[in-house]
Amino acid sequence: MISLANPTRFLSLVGRIVPWLAAATFFLLGIGLYLSLFVAPPDYQQGETVKIMFIHVPSAWLAMFGYMLIAASALGTLIWRHPLADVAAKTAAPIGATFTFIALVTGSLWGKPMWGTYWVWDARLTSVLVLFLLYLGLIALWNAIEEPGRAGRAAAILALVGAVNVPIIHYSVVWWNTLHQPASVFRLGGPSIDPALLTPLFVMAIAFTLLFVLLHLIAMRAEILRRRVQALQRTRVEQAAFAEA
């Protein structure tokens, strides 16, 4: 694991993993979409709208997973000051923001036919909106400070402060009254969803997770290369100034 913290070794590993990971992701996405759209039966209460669950729930899980990844990386940035930790956090933010956006939009599109409204300001929906704004704030902070080290440390502090929102999202359906249904997959006593709906949900969740990891690895590689390009451009400017002198 320690050897992977070396950016050059990490790049080499990413180069070998990405093609296999891409193949596995597309294969599982294909199976998941087939099961979701053509095999899964309608729910006895929600009818065919239950098909929205197969994209909404994995997106919501990955929205929280992405933020926890950033928070864990923030610890790596602040404690060990490792550049790969900052690279991991910075590149996870747009991916996490996208999955949060998908969770919010698909949730609204599911809410309208089921609840009669696209949006309510209850604890679950509002805390997920706060998560989305936190992602945008982190992206803005990384782009506002030019020096990557300083930007990384400032973003790490914000990420750790914002991490308190993740348990709030998770337990919001327990702590407060909400239109949103309580946990129905990871709960004491096992899932309350029928296996005919649970199977496509798990396949889609694994496929979305692989997609997240795939995009994150490619984005990390691009960020490492960007920092190398910037360093080389600085070297070129310094060499030109030295030659003129």
Place this chain on the structure above:
Amino acid sequence: MPDLGQHAAFIIAAYAVTFVAIAALAFFIVEDDRKQHRLLAELEARGIRRRSARGLSEAKPKSARKPARKRT
């Protein structure tokens, strides 16, 4: 296409938004990766390399290096 019932528009819209958002994200990430590879290759083609990369190509063989002095 399966029969999506009376709420088909909501289901189709949800899948369409998801597809567009993920496709756009993937496009920007892959394009950025390609761009950084290209920029790095251009700089290296002009002879501008990282110190560690220069060190590898310019390093003397071990036998040519002076042995480390012993501390007394």
